[in-house]
Amino acid sequence: MWTLLRPVLVDVLLAALLTALTVVTLLGQPGSASPWAILLAALSVAPLAMRQRAPVITMLVILAAIAVASLAGFIDVSGGIGPIVAMFSVATLRPRRVAALMYAATAALLALVYLTARDQLVWSQIVQGALIIAGAWVLGEGTSSWARRSEMLAARAERAVADERVRIARELHDILAHHMSVISLQAGLAEYVLEADQPTARQAIGTVGDTSREAMLELRRLLDVLRVDRDEQPDLQPQPGLATLDELIARTRTAGPVVTLLVSGTTRPLPPGPDLCAYRMVQESLTNVLKHAGPADAQVALEYTARTLTIRVTNGGPHLRAHTESYGIRGMRERAELYGGVLVAGPRKAGGFAVSLRLPLEET
Incomplete structure (x- = not known):
């Protein structure tokens, strides 16, 4: 629960700090700020508290506050860090087409600010604002791509672990199924002819010993690959192959x-x-x-x-x-x-x- 609430708490604290700084900055400027100007200044950054839960709504509220401030003549609250963080959040958490729509809305807002305050602004300020918002968009898109890549690599690693488990299970099945089948048949044969045919019983018991030792050797090779503690020298003998097929067939013949x-x-x-x-x-x-x-x-x-x-x-x-x-x-x-x-x-x-x-x- 704390892990889920921690990001939201950080956003709330960040929004509260930015809101306080924006209001203090507005109050410190010459002239008396109206309550409406203070409210719009707060709304230009306060919604950032919900930027991870509802990034699109957060940005729309911020843009609406700036638009109203621009139309009312409160040029001092017509920009700031709010739209930048909101644009970054949308680009990070939402699809690219949604981010494009939000950027288009921001560009329209900047045009509105320029038209309503042309005598107090120059066109380069509007272009600079548009480039800053575009930079936030690109940065958010890059962060989103990095997150997707991290998730893809994590999923690939998880699949690799699962595939390796299947491979190990397959190896264990192949080793144990064959050798234990031979051991079981030979042990049963030895028990059956123990008193009536002792040479055959001894041969069967010898086959059980040889087969069990070979099974232990193959298991040790497999465990050497999986061992985390590499203090002991691993068995470097090669895995079985078609070159040892004669031995496999000979061992099977001993079972009948x-x-x-x-x-x-x-x-x-x-x-x-x-x-x-x-x-x-x-x-x-x-x-x-x-x-x-x-x-x-x-x-x-x-x-x-x-x-x-x-x-x-x-x-x-x-x-x-x-x-x-x-x-x-x-x-x-x-x-x-x-x-x-x-x-x-x-x-x-x-x-x-x-x-x-x-x-x-x-x-x-």
Whole structure:
């Protein structure tokens, strides 16, 4: 509440001070000032108390007071700081067309002052007054533009923070969903064959250990990027990419499915962003196979052409329950769009599920 009232209180104090100074100045001039002259002098600045709440009305009242003073012959109150501050307020707080109308009204008032007191004023005084009001208009317009730019930058920063949160959530989902799926399946297998087949149980437990350590390593890399306290040396190992695709497929095979990798065309390195995007797409697709496709086998196909890289992950699982608008698939689609790619996911006519990603390679 105090934050809202503080600007208004400042305006009230400013208007009271300017009104007092204007009246004192008028009373200090030779001759006796009439009560009407004092009232019009006060009305030429007192409305500034409401300049932020009603800038147009404030300026109209000030201009009306000056116009009446001019017609009544009170030349001493026909100008001053009131119109300047009012013009600045209108230009700052209202659209440009409104400010233009207020300036036109001020110019008409200056012409009226000159016509009614031509014997006491020279045309240069009127031109000077018009230029001063125009300067207040330009200054107010500049202040308004600066405020709009500040709001735009603040909104852009807020969007960037929101986008970064989404990116972090996507990274966490991709890391945890895959590794925890492998760990869950291997832990269940170890429990099931612990007494009947101890070598298989030991192998499953070893896979759980390796997968959990890799998950912790990827999480540490992500947290190193987010860490505010940089006293510790961060892990500078690169993010996973298509170069580590064999390790991902081997880890998935330990969970049960038979995964085959097919590569056609001339392979080439990708920039870090698209490379991570392609890796996460394969990782999330294989995770969905583990979670939803039961014992189905899967195939990962990479096709390099002159301008595109197409990755297709398919499986023929009869019990597939993945949804085309799940969180993981939405995350893959957002990653693809970030780098100009297109991702399509859905059931296959022959059964099973397919996820296809096409990334442009022109910049590479």
